[in-house]
Amino acid sequence: MTDVRAAAYDIACAVAERLSDPAIVAAVATASWSACAAARPSEWRAAWLSDGHPGIAVFLAEMAHVDPRWLPAARAHLAAAATHLGPFARLPSLHIGMAGIGFAATAVSRSNADCAAMIAYCDRAVRSGRINTADTTDFDVIKGTAGVTRYLLHRADPGVRAHVRALIRHAQPKKIDGCAVPGWLLPGNALTLSRNDRDEVTTGLDLGLAHGIAGSLACLAIAADNGVDEAGLVEAIDTIATWLAGWYGRSATGNWPMAVRLEEEIAGGPADSPDRAAWCYGTPGIAAALHLAAAAVDRPEWSALAATALDKLCANSADLAPVDGTGLCHGWAGLLHIVRLVDNGPVADELASRIVESYDDQESFGFRYDGTHGRAPRDIPGLLGGAAGTAAALLAYATGEPPRTGWDKALLLR
Numbered sequence: 001m002t003d004v005r006a007a008a009y010d011i012a013c014a015v016a017e018r019l020s021d022p023a024i025v026a027a028v029a030t031a032s033w034s035a036c037a038a039a040r041p042s043e044w045r046a047a048w049l050s051d052g053h054p055g056i057a058v059f060l061a062e063m064a065h066v067d068p069r070w071l072p073a074a075r076a077h078l079a080a081a082a083t084h085l086g087p088f089a090r091l092p093s094l095h096i097g098m099a100g101i102g103f104a105a106t107a108v109s110r111s112n113a114d115c116a117a118m119i120a121y122c123d124r125a126v127r128s129g130r131i132n133t134a135d136t137t138d139f140d141v142i143k144g145t146a147g148v149t150r151y152l153l154h155r156a157d158p159g160v161r162a163h164v165r166a167l168i169r170h171a172q173p174k175k176i177d178g179c180a181v182p183g184w185l186l187p188g189n190a191l192t193l194s195r196n197d198r199d200e201v202t203t204g205l206d207l208g209l210a211h212g213i214a215g216s217l218a219c220l221a222i223a224a225d226n227g228v229d230e231a232g233l234v235e236a237i238d239t240i241a242t243w244l245a246g247w248y249g250r251s252a253t254g255n256w257p258m259a260v261r262l263e264e265e266i267a268g269g270p271a272d273s274p275d276r277a278a279w280c281y282g283t284p285g286i287a288a289a290l291h292l293a294a295a296a297v298d299r300p301e302w303s304a305l306a307a308t309a310l311d312k313l314c315a316n317s318a319d320l321a322p323v324d325g326t327g328l329c330h331g332w333a334g335l336l337h338i339v340r341l342v343d344n345g346p347v348a349d350e351l352a353s354r355i356v357e358s359y360d361d362q363e364s365f366g367f368r369y370d371g372t373h374g375r376a377p378r379d380i381p382g383l384l385g386g387a388a389g390t391a392a393a394l395l396a397y398a399t400g401e402p403p404r405t406g407w408d409k410a411l412l413l414r
């Protein structure tokens with residue numbers, strides 16, 4: 001093991017230690033959030049896979065595959081999540097609902113009988129939950145159809161086919177004032193572009209993996225790879241991937257834009273949206289989705305584009321300027337994990353070194369969100385934006401093995 005890999009492994013263990021007590025984690029996260037008037041209220045949500053106990057349970061369950069002593073802590077976080085369901089018990093979503101709890105339970109489970117009642121309860125809640133698959137604005141990974149579909153694929157649930165059909169329908173073109181536009185156009189004022197502390201709402205197309213069409217593409221590719229054989233599936237993958245490939249290089253920095261306004265789509269670009277360089281938005285997440293699509297339908301040119309785009313991004317410090325913190329969602333850990341999945345070149349070592357150097361033994365969770373991109377600095381423990389996700393990416397880097405819990409399935413990376 002190289003020095004960086006050894007340090008990454010040691011940091012993953014140190015973060016696990018800091019996250020092992022659910023009561024302490026909740027107290028620190030709540031205090032940090034409360035102290036920060038500017039924090040958005042979504043940063044600590046105890047029952048969310050993205051921010052709360054379920055995601056920490058997933059990370060500790062991953063650690064338990066290396067050292068079983070972490071399993072009781074993973075179970076304790078899962079139990080803590082179950083006591084905080086409240087209104088989320090009616091939501092099927094992957095990151096803010098019952099699919100997330102079910103996902104965490106499958107990660108913690110060590111036999112068919114282990115956690116079986118909780119998993120069955122979550123499965124029923126997901127199947128009966130209210131995801132409006134007819135709504136073209138409701139296809140995202142965090143709260144919508146793509147995330148729920150990924151969970152149902154993970155569970156090999158036969159109900160997944162209806163969700164896949166909904167994602168296929170979203171890929172079919174529609175007409176606006178006689179012009180053919182992609183079917184995933186967000187109508188009315190449903191596209192939000194944040195810029196300089198103000199939001200612009202408009203009609204357009206969201207390219208991101210977290211909330212946009214790259215998430216649908218990743219989900220459809222994973223469905224195909226899992227043997228789902230729905231009419232129109234391959235065509236939908238081709239439609240979305242070809243469209244995304246066509247927008248590469250047309251942001252202000254020559255990468256993928258976050259979003260495209262309707263008038264930019266009709267004019268053929270360029271796009272004037274802000275840049276990100278993250279899993280949630282920007283080149284890394286889109287490259288990951290194209291890489292999955294390439295493997296699913298044997299289109300190596302998409303995988304080559306994904307690798308080229310990641311190489312260009314990682315070679316330019318200006319392109320990397322939007323990387324925000326060390327987390328999976330919009331920080332260095334997400335970029336590291338995607339680079340390892342798509343390309344796995346030497347740049348992964350550089351990215352891992354950068355994260356290792358950010359670790360601070362004095363911080364409550366080892367990594368503190370520094371707030372350099374406008375959001376308030378605070379202690380974030382969770383999987384998507386916090387220390388658990390950063391440590392999970394470091395552990396995967398250190399071991400060189402695919403995550404045994406499949407935590408990256410929750411990010412639609414597998």
Ligand SMILES: [Zn+2]
Pocket residue numbers: 278280281329330
């Ligand atoms: Zn993000």
